[in-house]
Amino acid sequence: MKVTINDVAKQAGVSIKTVSRVMNNEPSVRKDTFDKVMAAINELHYQPNSAARNLASTRSYSIGYIYDNPNAYYIIDMQKGLLDSCKKHGYELLIHPTNAKSPGIVEEVKELVSKSRLAGLILTPPFSEMPHIAQALEEMKVDFVRIVSGSTPSPGVHNCVLIDDFTAAFKITNHLLELGHTEIAFLCGDEEHSSSGERLAGFKAALTKRGLQVNPKFIVPGHYSFESGVEGAKKLMTLPKKPTAIFACNDEIAAGALFSARLMNIRIPEQLSIAGFENSPFSRQTWPPLTTAHQPNSIIASQAAELLFKHTRPNANKAQINAQPVFIPELLVRESTCPASC
Amino acid sequence: MKVTINDVAKQAGVSIKTVSRVMNNEPSVRKDTFDKVMAAINELHYQPNSAARNLASTRSYSIGYIYDNPNAYYIIDMQKGLLDSCKKHGYELLIHPTNAKSPGIVEEVKELVSKSRLAGLILTPPFSEMPHIAQALEEMKVDFVRIVSGSTPSPGVHNCVLIDDFTAAFKITNHLLELGHTEIAFLCGDEEHSSSGERLAGFKAALTKRGLQVNPKFIVPGHYSFESGVEGAKKLMTLPKKPTAIFACNDEIAAGALFSARLMNIRIPEQLSIAGFENSPFSRQTWPPLTTAHQPNSIIASQAAELLFKHTRPNANKAQINAQPVFIPELLVRESTCPASC
DNA sequence: AATTTTTTGACCAGCGCTGTCATCATTTAA
DNA sequence: TTAAATGATGACAGCGCTGGTCAAAAAATT
Numbered sequence: 001m002k003v004t005i006n007d008v009a010k011q012a013g014v015s016i017k018t019v020s021r022v023m024n025n026e027p028s029v030r031k032d033t034f035d036k037v038m039a040a041i042n043e044l045h046y047q048p049n050s051a052a053r054n055l056a057s058t059r060s061y062s063i064g065y066i067y068d069n070p071n072a073y074y075i076i077d078m079q080k081g082l083l084d085s086c087k088k089h090g091y092e093l094l095i096h097p098t099n100a101k102s103p104g105i106v107e108e109v110k111e112l113v114s115k116s117r118l119a120g121l122i123l124t125p126p127f128s129e130m131p132h133i134a135q136a137l138e139e140m141k142v143d144f145v146r147i148v149s150g151s152t153p154s155p156g157v158h159n160c161v162l163i164d165d166f167t168a169a170f171k172i173t174n175h176l177l178e179l180g181h182t183e184i185a186f187l188c189g190d191e192e193h194s195s196s197g198e199r200l201a202g203f204k205a206a207l208t209k210r211g212l213q214v215n216p217k218f219i220v221p222g223h224y225s226f227e228s229g230v231e232g233a234k235k236l237m238t239l240p241k242k243p244t245a246i247f248a249c250n251d252e253i254a255a256g257a258l259f260s261a262r263l264m265n266i267r268i269p270e271q272l273s274i275a276g277f278e279n280s281p282f283s284r285q286t287w288p289p290l291t292t293a294h295q296p297n298s299i300i301a302s303q304a305a306e307l308l309f310k311h312t313r314p315n316a317n318k319a320q321i322n323a324q325p326v327f328i329p330e331l332l333v334r335e336s337t338c339p340a341s342c
Numbered sequence: 343m344k345v346t347i348n349d350v351a352k353q354a355g356v357s358i359k360t361v362s363r364v365m366n367n368e369p370s371v372r373k374d375t376f377d378k379v380m381a382a383i384n385e386l387h388y389q390p391n392s393a394a395r396n397l398a399s400t401r402s403y404s405i406g407y408i409y410d411n412p413n414a415y416y417i418i419d420m421q422k423g424l425l426d427s428c429k430k431h432g433y434e435l436l437i438h439p440t441n442a443k444s445p446g447i448v449e450e451v452k453e454l455v456s457k458s459r460l461a462g463l464i465l466t467p468p469f470s471e472m473p474h475i476a477q478a479l480e481e482m483k484v485d486f487v488r489i490v491s492g493s494t495p496s497p498g499v500h501n502c503v504l505i506d507d508f509t510a511a512f513k514i515t516n517h518l519l520e521l522g523h524t525e526i527a528f529l530c531g532d533e534e535h536s537s538s539g540e541r542l543a544g545f546k547a548a549l550t551k552r553g554l555q556v557n558p559k560f561i562v563p564g565h566y567s568f569e570s571g572v573e574g575a576k577k578l579m580t581l582p583k584k585p586t587a588i589f590a591c592n593d594e595i596a597a598g599a600l601f602s603a604r605l606m607n608i609r610i611p612e613q614l615s616i617a618g619f620e621n622s623p624f625s626r627q628t629w630p631p632l633t634t635a636h637q638p639n640s641i642i643a644s645q646a647a648e649l650l651f652k653h654t655r656p657n658a659n660k661a662q663i664n665a666q667p668v669f670i671p672e673l674l675v676r677e678s679t680c681p682a683s684c
Numbered sequence: 685a686a687t688t689t690t691t692t693g694a695c696c697a698g699c700g701c702t703g704t705c706a707t708c709a710t711t712t713a714a
Numbered sequence: 715t716t717a718a719a720t721g722a723t724g725a726c727a728g729c730g731c732t733g734g735t736c737a738a739a740a741a742a743t744t
Binding site: 002047049050051052053054055060072073075076079080083092093094095096097115116117226255256258259262281282284285287 | 389391392393394396397402414415417418421422425434435436437438439456457458459568597598600601604623624626627629
């Protein structure tokens with residue numbers, strides 16, 4: 001019933017050690033031996049027992065994903081991408097939702113790593129931006145890959161996947177500018193998330209490039225939440241000089257702004273254009289559907305996992321790995337934005 | 343650094359066998375010995391090495407959650423509840439999103455169970471309603487708990503958590519009836535999901551109880567999706583005799599109906615009341631916010647896991663476990679419904 | 685005080701695999 | 715052609731725990 005390494009060894013006519021070598025792609029296996037073993041593995045549908053591997057080996061075959069993000073769609077997409085890569089490389093994924101602001105968070109992460117003997121970790125914001133987390137992990141000598149907002153790879157850093165929020169925000173703002181808007185407001189996300197800062201920077205850069213002033217009253221601090229969008233839009237639309245377009249830091253905020261506009265009987269997009277960011281499924285389902293920027297989350301996640309596996313692989317030369325993939329979210333024009341004079 | 347069973351034994355002044363007995367709550371351990379061991383465990387922060395346990399023992403310490411549900415919020419809530427229980431009992435959770443309609447789905451589940459040596463499985467719709475899955479799992483002698491739609495525990499079945507969709511739908515319908523609506527339509531979810539059938543039955547029962555006829559034209563087949571709601575509402579509102587209220591089988595459908603109504607310039611709730619089901623986060627964020635039924639998903643999930651652990655525990659008497667917890671989603675009235683004459 | 689019952693420990697095998705090191709085969713250099 | 719270096723392979727111990735057996739010790743019962 002259960003196929004073990006012994007069965008494979010017998011079938012291939014080699015020692016179990018050689019099978020082990022093949023399984024872990026260790027060097028020093030002759031091509032024909034390798035093929036013999038592979039044939040036996042396939043024939044018997046051999047699946048190494050991960051418990052035994054974990055026990056015998058210093059390294060383990062599971063990685064962790066720590067997150068604290070209210071955006072369920074984002075998380076599900078991330079999990080999907082991570083699972084794809086894990087499956088491909090025979091790893092297990094342990095998910096760990098938690099509260100990033102809890103005081104004992106570093107201890108919690110450390111305990112998770114040591115208890116589950118994780119081979120590595122994937123961090124998304126806000127964890128990817130917490131220096132004490134990164135530091136603790138480095139001290140523990142655990143590999144990890146961070147998914148962070150940024151456009152330019154930093155030299156020497158080999159464990160990052162970058163999301164170019166700056167450029168994407170620049171593009172969205174440009175879209176609004178091209179529609180003839182000049183009075184454009186910005187609804188910020190959480191300050192702790194650098195994505196919010198990057199998007200704001202992209203927004204400002206686009207305005208500046210057109211020779212427009214950035215009106216500080218049009219930059220509203222807030223959070224990545226629907227409620228924040230409701231509040232922010234309310235604040236903006238009761239200003240003596242109102243914006244004709246709002247760029248919200250994500251779709252939830254945009255949805256909140258939409259909601260708020262409706263409360264104030266402001267027609268979207270005729271009287272006010274609203275753009276979001278992220279392309280959450282519900283951005284197609286608001287009324288009107290949101291202009292936004294699309295982020296291929298599960299692809300990003302699986303790339304992050306691939307990067308991690310490159311590190312954790314026994315014979316990996318870490319210095320050699322300096323790829324820092326950069327993803328630029330794409331502009332997606334829908335019905336929540338229209339020309340300024342419309 | 344690493345605490346093993348030997349350290350605990352030394353600390354407690356007992357043999358490792360006794361520690362093992364305590365860890366696996368085997369009988370024949372005196373109270374004070376038990377306490378001594380527990381004290382040592384706590385003092386040393388002993389965490390049994392799950393790889394070693396898995397390897398040595400016939401049973402394992404991880405459970406699986408298989409799902410195929412487009413509703414990210416639901417999944418996240420379920421995961422949350424499952425993780426809570428897993429943590430409490432020292433189990434690991436392996437998530438496995440997949441396609442329920444794939445032809446090789448039974449094989450896939452079997453492989454998952456055998457490869458990851460799962461102690462048990464949690465199934466939600468549609469998996470919890472697929473007889474061939476249940477049968478395969480029984481053949482493999484793997485414990486599993488199903489979360490299904492239903493109001494009356496079936497005798498002899500000890501591995502179900504029930505969601506009383508019937509009663510909840512009855513309540514929602516009653517709410518609409520009490521508002522004076524008599525022309526109420528129903529937008530169905532997927533036929534394969536028995537929740538859709540249960541909700542429809544509750545709907546019909548409420549009408550019948552009031553002495554009202556069920557108008558077959560007002561019962562629109564569909565799917566658990568936004569698009570289906572858009573279509574369904576369109577169909578209904580172009581009927582010569584239109585309904586004054588729509589009960590959608592879930593919030594997504596309701597959101598679609600809302601969207602559709604807006605396309606047709608129908609004011610909600612003045613001209614048409616719409617109710618959903620599920621209390622997804624976005625049901626608060628539509629315009630107007632949806633009247634719906636709240637389902638405490640993460641509590642349901644953690645109860646399901648508890649039930650599973652009762653089975654998998656070594657000395658469990660399965661016959662004794664006949665609890666089938668029943669959850670009744672609660673009516674939540676918001677602004678998408680109002681009196682018929684409003 | 686003698687007997688039965690319960691609790692505990694010592695010991696061993698073994699789960700399926702990897703790490704270490706020794707051995708054998710092959711290539712390269714002298 | 716032979717010694718040395720290199721490459722390929724296998725024997726064996728052991729990772730940390732469970733499960734079983736059996737005997738000794740302790741407690742409860744008569």
